[in-house]
Amino acid sequence: MDKAELIEGKVDWKGRTAMRYKHGGTRSSIFVLGAFTFENMATLALGVNLVTYFTGVMHFDIADSANHLTNYLGTSYIVTILAAFLADAYIGRFRTVLVSTFIEFLGLGLLALQAHYPKLKPPLCNIFAPNANCSQVNGANAALLFVALYLVALGSGGMKAALPSHGADQFDDKDPKEVTQKSSFFNWLLMAVCLGGAISLTFIVWIQDHKGWDWGFSVSTIAMFFALIIFASGLPWYRFYVVNESTSALTGIVQVYVAAIRNRKLQVPEDCNELYEINKDKEAAIQAEFLPHTKAFRFLDKAAIETPESSSQTPNPWKLCRITQVENAKILLNMLPIFCCTIIMTLCLAQLQTFSIQQGVTMDATITKHFKIPPASLPIIPIIFLIILVPLYDQIIVPFIRKFTNVPTGITYLQRVGVGLILSAMSMAVAAVVEVKRKRVAKEHNMLDAIPLLMPPIPISVFWLTFQFFIFGIADMFTYVGLLEFFYSQLPQDLKSISSCFLWSSMAIGYFLSTIVVKIVNSATRDITRSGGWLAGNNINRGHLNLFYWLLSILSLLNFCVYLFVSKRYKYRKESSNGEKDHELQQKNVEEEK
Structure with missing residues (x-):
């Protein structure tokens, strides 16, 4: 057997040294991308529509619903640290993904079960009705809700931690051709998110709103089952990184x-x-x-x-x-300031998944006489754009820019992240302007006290919200994919298994920070507003969401200025393909210090 066909440090599913033309590469990464597509199909609808489920079915008020959602999302991202540790030191990335997929499947099944049986949820009641006395979910039913929800968070966190790294393991860093393929893999990973999200935000959201939450959760459960089957089907073709159990x-x-x-x-x-x-x-x-x-x-x-x-x-x-x-x-300490500068962006994203959806509930969602777009489906606009843009970016824009910059990824990782950060600030500014317009139309038509779902919507198209979603969608493409590549490329080989958890941990902190910021803002503005705070109460028309969006835009702009400072001071790690080159770099460094 030709030794050139063997891949050092990687094995097949039987523990034998992996072969270049039999294991790994683009072929095996397709199974990873397929599983990630179905996982996002199953869960992305939760991130935008759970607030509606919490308020309409479980009878939480809007602020509490938003906080429950951001706590769930934050947990799903922060648990990636634990999952990455287990994958790196004990069970490996493949087994981590398998176990996580099953846990997520179980959690979605429990949500479907609770949504189907009336005894497992509060009695029907409209929380938006005047003087409504709706009882929130409590006792054993509340325990079932949060157990199911956090099982989904635990499984989703495990997949996010191990799946991207397992996909990147399918490519050999010592082969220039596969290095380029690996860079494309991260772009196609975003495409997998977009394709799964497009189905989730249209088909599954429509089922949740028109056929019932039990049907919606059931379809998500089936999607997770397909994710499990697709990922496991790639077993004979995967390359596996050998786990070092001695020291993580x-x-x-x-x-x-x-x-x-x-x-x-x-x-x-x-x-x-x-x-x-x-x-x-x-x-x-x-x-x-x-x-x-x-x-x-x-x-x-x-x-x-x-x-x-x-x-x-x-x-x-x-x-x-x-x-x-x-x-x-x-290396980790050097990357810490970059990590911290990305937290504010997730804080902004959390508002698009919570308060912006509640804005859409009050607006006219009519497309045709017989069809209305669900407010939770609004993020489909930037996703459709990304489905078109990602292939153009990867196959046309990056090769074109590469001719001028001589950078394999077109622009550097940190430049890509910076573009996303400034776009997120613009998104919040646009959101503030749109909210001012929405409230002005409501005031002109004496609808500031309009009760969602009981009274006609405010006569302003819900598509005004697409501007903020559109800008933030482009920011996603630059920042989050750029961060995944940045962390994976800068960390040494024995740390690559935890590289993806840095991105997810940043998002987790952003979601938890959203909960804290919402409570601080309400507390600080309680005495200067009639509603008891900018974001308090169940009537979003009486709140001051526009001021909150301006606050986030200013914070994002200040954060970008800090990012410019720390990114200019960052020194990229010198890439090396093997130990010999590392040794040569070390000897050169020693001579310079002498």
Whole structure:
């Protein structure tokens, strides 16, 4: 067998070394993309329509419904950290996806069960009616609701953590052709989200609104079953990254900080050759990725200072760390400001999934005499645009820009993220302007006290909301895909399995922050508004949502200014295809420091 056909560090499903033309590549990534499509088909409708379910069926008020939704979404993203840790250190990415898909399938099934049986939910009641005394879901029924909801969050988080990384594992970083294919894979990952979302925001939302929530949740459950089958079907063709159970990447990072604190009184040597592992021989370097020493965050170098005690025995990893471990910790610390600057964007996204949908409930959604678009289907506008734009961007725009920039992805990862951040600020500004117009029309027609679902809609087309969704959809394409590529490319090999969780963790913090910001804004404005706060109450027409949107736009603009500062200071990690090149970079770095 030709050794060139074997892929070092990757195995097939039987544990044998993977073969280049039999395992992995674009063919196996199709199964990953298919599973991600059906997963988004099953769950994306929840992100835009659950507020309606919480208010109309479970009888929560609008602010509480919005907070329950953002808490659910935040949990689904923050759990990616735990899932990535398990995938990296114990069960592997493939098994993580399988288990997560089944958990999500179970959660959706429980939601369908509760929505079907009247005894499992509150009695019918219109929460928007004057003096309505609707009882919220409580007791065992409330427990069932939140258990089912957070099972979906747990499963969705596991898929988000492991599925993109498993898909990227199908490509070999040492093959230039497959490196280009991997870059395209991340763009097509967004396409999978769009295709699944397009079906979810139209077909499933329509079923939820016209056939009943039980039918809607049932269709989502069936979609998750197909996701499970499609992903498992790719088993014979997948490449699997060999899990190192001895020490997880996250544990190695923690060891660096513990060791640095323990060695805080030691003096960092001027010659970096004296640091542990820095002068390993060339043959040893080839066996594993070998990171060159850098001058950044020198206090962490104390974790790699050898003492007579540590050099005379087997090193305690909590007192003495390899310099490669130290450099891994530096990489994460260097990326932290970029990570923090993306949180505000998710804070804005949360409002489009909550308050913007409630705006749409009050507006005229008529398309033809016999058809009205459900407000929760409004995000289909930017998704349709992205379905058209993503292939054009990947196949035409990127190759064209590449001729001028000589950057494989057209523009750098950080430039792509920056474009998305400024567009999100514009989206919130447009949302504020549209809300002013909506309320002006309501006032002109004496409909400020109009009760949603009981009275005719305000005579303004719901398509006015598409402007803010459209701009934010483009921002999604730039920022979120750019972040996935950025984290995956900048992290070393033994940290790539947790690369995707950085994006999802940023989104999780953004969703949780939305809950906090909504409560702070209501508390701060309680005494200066009749409604008890800008966002308080069940009548959105009496609120001050436009001022809240302006606040978010200003915050986003300030956040973008901070991002410009930190992104200019960021130094990209030097790419290397194998240990030998890493060794050469290390030797060059040593000579420069001397």
